[in-house]
Every structure is written in C-alpha cells, then in structure tokens.
Amino acid sequence: MMKLLALTAAILLTAGSSSPAAYLKLGATLDGHVIDATWHQQPIGFFISDRAGNGVTSTELRGAVERAAATWSAVSSATVRLSFQGMTSAPAEGTDGRNTIGFIDRPDLDRVLGATSFMIDDQTGAIYEADIFFNTSFAFSVAPDGQPGRVDLESVALHELGHLLGLGHSAIGETERTGSGGRRVLGSGAVMFPIALTAGAIADRVLQADDIAGISDLYPGAAAINETGGIVGRITKNGQGVNGAHIVAFSPETGILVGNFTLTPQGDFVIARLPPGPYILRVEPVDDAEPDSFFATPIDADFRVTYAPRMVVAPKGGSSNAIEIRVLPK
Amino acid sequence: MIGFRGQVGAAGSVAGLLLVMATAAFAQDSPALREHRVTINAGAIVLGGYDIGSSSAKLRGNGTGSTPSSFTLLVADSAFTRVTAPELRVGVSLTKRVAIEFGATFGHPRIGIGISGDAESAAQQLPGETLEQYLFDGGVNWQVPLNLGRHLAPFVTAGAGYLRQLHEDRTLVETGQNYYAGGGARYWLRGGHGEAWPAGLRGEFRVNMRRRGIDFEDKMRAYPTVSVLFFIGV
Numbered sequence: 395m396m397k398l399l400a401l402t403a404a405i406l407l408t409a410g411s412s413s414p415a416a417y418l419k420l421g422a423t424l425d426g427h428v429i430d431a432t433w434h435q436q437p438i439g440f441f442i443s444d445r446a447g448n449g450v451t452s453t454e455l456r457g458a459v460e461r462a463a464a465t466w467s468a469v470s471s472a473t474v475r476l477s478f479q480g481m482t483s484a485p486a487e488g489t490d491g492r493n494t495i496g497f498i499d500r501p502d503l504d505r506v507l508g509a510t511s512f513m514i515d516d517q518t519g520a521i522y523e524a525d526i527f528f529n530t531s532f533a534f535s536v537a538p539d540g541q542p543g544r545v546d547l548e549s550v551a552l553h554e555l556g557h558l559l560g561l562g563h564s565a566i567g568e569t570e571r572t573g574s575g576g577r578r579v580l581g582s583g584a585v586m587f588p589i590a591l592t593a594g595a596i597a598d599r600v601l602q603a604d605d606i607a608g609i610s611d612l613y614p615g616a617a618a619i620n621e622t623g624g625i626v627g628r629i630t631k632n633g634q635g636v637n638g639a640h641i642v643a644f645s646p647e648t649g650i651l652v653g654n655f656t657l658t659p660q661g662d663f664v665i666a667r668l669p670p671g672p673y674i675l676r677v678e679p680v681d682d683a684e685p686d687s688f689f690a691t692p693i694d695a696d697f698r699v700t701y702a703p704r705m706v707v708a709p710k711g712g713s714s715n716a717i718e719i720r721v722l723p724k
Numbered sequence: 725m726i727g728f729r730g731q732v733g734a735a736g737s738v739a740g741l742l743l744v745m746a747t748a749a750f751a752q753d754s755p756a757l758r759e760h761r762v763t764i765n766a767g768a769i770v771l772g773g774y775d776i777g778s779s780s781a782k783l784r785g786n787g788t789g790s791t792p793s794s795f796t797l798l799v800a801d802s803a804f805t806r807v808t809a810p811e812l813r814v815g816v817s818l819t820k821r822v823a824i825e826f827g828a829t830f831g832h833p834r835i836g837i838g839i840s841g842d843a844e845s846a847a848q849q850l851p852g853e854t855l856e857q858y859l860f861d862g863g864v865n866w867q868v869p870l871n872l873g874r875h876l877a878p879f880v881t882a883g884a885g886y887l888r889q890l891h892e893d894r895t896l897v898e899t900g901q902n903y904y905a906g907g908g909a910r911y912w913l914r915g916g917h918g919e920a921w922p923a924g925l926r927g928e929f930r931v932n933m934r935r936r937g938i939d940f941e942d943k944m945r946a947y948p949t950v951s952v953l954f955f956i957g958v
Contacts, residue, residue: 539789539790540788540789542788566783567783568783568795568797568843578786579786580783580785580786580795581782581783581784581785581786581794581795581797582783582784582786583783583784583797591784591786592786592787592788594788595786595787595788595789595792596788596789596790597784597787597790597792598784602784623895642781642797644779644781644797644798644800646777646779646800646802646940647779647940649779649780649781649782651781651783651797670896671896672853672891672896672938674798674800674837674839674850676797676798676842678844698845699842699844699845700845701839701845701848701850702850703850703851703852704850704851704852704853704854704892705835705837705852705853705891705892706893707891707892707893707895707896709893709895709896710896712895714893714895715893715895
C-alpha cells in the first residue's frame with residue numbers, strides 16, 4: 395500500500411520552519427522500524443516546470459538543475475542516475491506520478507528557499523514521486539561566479555536533489571544567532587546542512603565528504619561496499635543512552651568530516667561509508683540549527699561537546715568495534 | 725684566520741696519530757668478535773617519541789566567490805609517545821670488526837592527541853590510541869679500531885628496516901620503512917679474545933628516520949632510540 399507521507403525537506407535562508415522526520419537519510423516507519431527511503435528504479439526522471447522565477451528563466455532553471463543532477467550522478471562510489479525528461483506546464487507540487495521541479499509562489503514561507511515533498515511506499519520505503527519547488531519570494535541567480543544579493547540556484551538545487559534522492563539534513567556546520575532571531579552560517583561541512591550560505595555564495599555547488607558518504611550509503615556502488623568502512627558506537631550520559639546526539643568523524647589523515655546522529659533511545663550510532671583509516675570522534679548537541687530540522691521527536695541536547703578518548707578505525711569493508719562515549723550534562 | 729687554520733691542522737695531526745696508535749693497539753688488547761660466528765643479542769630498547777602531524781578540521785566559510793575563507797572546527801596535534809620494548813638482534817661476524825645484523829622489536833606505542841581551537845570545548849589532551857608495532861631491520865655493525873681496554877670496544881652501525889603498525893582495534897595495518905645510524909659499545913664480561921662462548925653487554929644509541937607508517941602529514945620523521953642488550957656468541 396502506498397501513501398503520501400508528510401515528508402517535506404527544505405533548505406532555509408535562516409531557521410524557523412520545520413522539516414520533520416529527516417536525519418542523515420530520510421525514512422519510512424515499517425512495523426516500528428525505520429527503513430531508508432530510496433528510489434528502487436533508476437534512472438530517476440524529472441520534469442522542469444516552465445514557469446520563470448525571480449531573476450531566472452525556466453531554461454536557466456533547467457540548466458542549474460541539470461548541473462546539480464550531474465554533480466550527484468558523478469559520485470563514483472554511488473550508483474545514482476538522474477535524467478531530464480522534458481519541460482512541463484504542471485506545477486512542482488501535488489500528486490501526478492511525475493517528479494516535477496519548478497518555481498512556486500510561497501510568500502508564507504518567508505525563510506524557505508526551496509523544499510522537496512515525497513510519495514513513499516510505506517511498506518518498502520520506495521520513493522515513487524518527489525517534487526521540488528523553489529520559492530519565488532527570493533531572488534535567485536545562475537551566474538557562473540554567483541551574484542551578490544541573489545541566492546545561487548544551482549546550490550539550492552543540489553541540496554534539494556539530495557533530499558529527492560533520500561538524504562536528510564546534515565548537522566556539520568556552525569552558526570550564530572542573528573538579531574532577527576534567525577541564524578547565520580559561520581561554516582558548513584555539507585551541502586545538506588539545513589541553512590543556506592549567504593546570498594551570492596557558490597561554495598555549495600560542490601559536494602562534501604559528508605554528502606558523498608550519505609549518498610554512497612543509500613546507493614552504494616561496488617567501490618563503496620568494498621573500499622569503505624564504518625564506525626559504530628553508543629553515546630551515554632549518566633549511564634543512559636543519548637538520543638539525537640551528533641557525532642562527527644574527523645580524519646586527521648585526509649581532513650574529511652562525516653557525521654551522523656544517535657537514532658535510538660539507547661544512544662546507538664553508525665557512521666557508514668568512510669574511507670578506511672583512523673578517525674577522531676567529536677560528539678556535540680544539535681544546537682547549530684533547530685532540532686526539528688533533523689528530528690520529528692524530542693532529542694537530548696543537554697550535554698557538553700565531548701571527544702572520544704581514542705581514535706577509532708574505520709576498517710576497509712567492515713565496521714569498527716563499538717565504542718562508548720560518555721558525555722556530561724552542561 | 726691563519727691561527728685558526730693552524731689549530732685545525734694540529735688537531736688533525738693529533739687525531740691521526742691517535743688513530744694509528746689505536747689501530748696498532750687494537751690487534752693486541754681490544755676485545756673483538758669471533759670471525760664467522762653468530763652473536764645473539766637480547767634486551768630492551770627505548771624508542772623516543774615524535775610528532776606525526778597537525779591537522780585542522782575545516783568547514784567552508786560563509787563567503788562569496790569560489791574559494792571563501794574556511795572556518796576551523798578543531799585542530800588535532802598527534803604524537804607518538806616514548807615506549808620501551810624488547811629487542812632481539814642476531815649478528816653474523818664477517819671479520820673480527822664487521823658483522824651483519826638482523827633485529828626485531830615488538831612494542832605498544834601510544835598515539836596521544838592534543839585538541840585545540842574548538843570554540844565549544846576547552847583545549848585538551850586525549851589519552852589516544854595504543855598500537856601494536858613490529859620493526860624488522862637489517863644492517864652493518866663495524867667495530868671501531870679504538871683501544872678502550874681489554875673489555876670494551878666501540879662500534880658504529882647503520883641499516884634499514886620494515887615497520888608494521890596495527891591500530892588498537894586490530895582492523896587496520898599501516899606499514900613503512902625505518903632507516904637508522906648510530907653507535908655504541910660492547911663490554912665483554914667473558915671472552916673477547918678468541919675464547920668460546922663470549923658474552924657481555926651492549927649499549928647503543930641510534931638516530932632513526934621513519935617513512936610512512938602512521939603519519940598524518942606523510943613526512944619523514946626523526947626519533948632517537950637507546951638500547952641495552954645482553955649478548956652471547958655461539
């Protein structure tokens with residue numbers, strides 16, 4: 395049985411809107427277990443709505459989306475194929491059996507640059523339809539070097555296509571509060587970070603290690619299965635598991651950063667598809683974006699940033715021995 | 725300048741004279757290895773610590789342009805700590821002064837990690853990770869012709885080896901090379917002048933250059949070793 399799950403994942407200009415049920419990977423709940431939401435058939439075709447946006451024609455939109463699709467398809471450790479099917483007059487919303495990407499007027503979402511909605515088979519986790527809209531309330535640009543004051547459309551398209559493929563939000567980023575109650579990004583380690591870079595920035599046209607690990611986990615190619623490893627463990631506080639802790643694996647050899655969350659009341663976590671090698675683990679509460687950008691349920695953010703006492707090795711083709719990291723309340 | 729050159733010349737002459745005297749005395753008084761015989765050495769070696777690199781976890785900064793400035797999440801400085809390990813060396817003497825040697829060491833060095841630059845956490849030293857480390861080497865040992873008495877003889881040595889390091893979980897192996905040069909002395913407690921079953925003590929200092937193995941900057945690293953071994957000729 396198929397049903398339209400209330401899954402909407404958005405990229406925000408600043409925080410303030412919710413995107414429920416999202417973490418590293420989007421999921422559907424089956425018999426109490428969360429299964430990955432993925433496309434079971436490829437290539438994944440998409441249509442471009444022929445409506446223009448604020449400063450961008452539909453042809454320019456198509457170009458930006460196709461460049462972003464090519465970026466995801468180029469990840470060598472994953473098997474992702476996205477295919478442009480044509481232009482359409484249909485809006486980028488609703489249920490019509492087509493994946494439609496386009497501009498929509500959403501003045502009510504005054505902090506949402508774009509969002510992705512899904513139709514998912516709640517028995518298998520198969521995604522059957524996904525639409526992406528970009529909010530015409532914002533001025534976009536497709537200039538090769540970016541345009542001051544305008545949001546780079548290719549960067550937002552790359553983020554939303556990540557959602558379309560089944561990725562949730564990454565928490566690898568640092569932000570600060572602004573006077574208007576929103577957040578400003580200080581640094582970001584993933585295209586899938588929920589808060590966009592400043593208007594005019596184009597750095598989010600390039601996937602980061604966290605994005606690549608995530609897509610390789612959802613659609614693993616032979617290289618991802620044989621040549622990568624995982625780290626498993628548990629985060630505890632006062633002997634109890636911590637739900638919703640963010641763990642970042644940092645490789646001192648390569649400099650890459652890949653993160654994931656504890657997703658059970660016991661505080662268990664898995665960071666998969668890592669290049670083999672030793673990693674420093676940093677555990678932090680989710681406090682650089684609103685928790686509901688990642689979780690639909692309450693999480694524990696009352697603990698201090700903590701490092702694992704030792705490095706943990708992600709072995710080639712396997713997983714580490716489980717490590718327990720004990721955190722202290724703030 | 726003239727005076728300085730004169731002093732060098734005089735010093736050189738004295739050294740040359742001493743070497744001639746020592747060489748002459750070596751055959752009569754200094755102990756020596758037995759030709760074409762095997763010497764087994766066993767004891768302890770102290771491997772000095774050394775840095776294996778500083779690495780920064782960087783996020784992309786929030787700026788315009790294709791290469792905005794980065795944001796540092798943390799800085800990790802890693803180093804091997806000093807470790808004491810057992811050492812076994814087997815030598816085969818080609819002459820009374822020259823021997824080829826093969827050695828093996830097994831130890832548990834620790835990688836310590838210093839964390840700094842984290843805006844949300846104080847600078848701290850993490851206990852780090854304990855490794856299993858194997859070092860197999862081979863080299864040449866030359867007994868210097870200096871007369872230091874009937875029991876003591878200095879030597880110099882140089883060689884190269886194979887390094888194998890296993891991370892704490894024993895799930896990842898890293899390999900490298902080790903090159904060394906150094907010197908020391910043997911002190912014969914028994915024999916040393918042609919008798920059977922010579923035995924004694926040996927002290928040695930080396931400067932090592934390590935290439936590859938666990939290193940976060942992939943640089944050649946220098947570190948010292950000091951060893952004390954008991955030896956017996958068979």
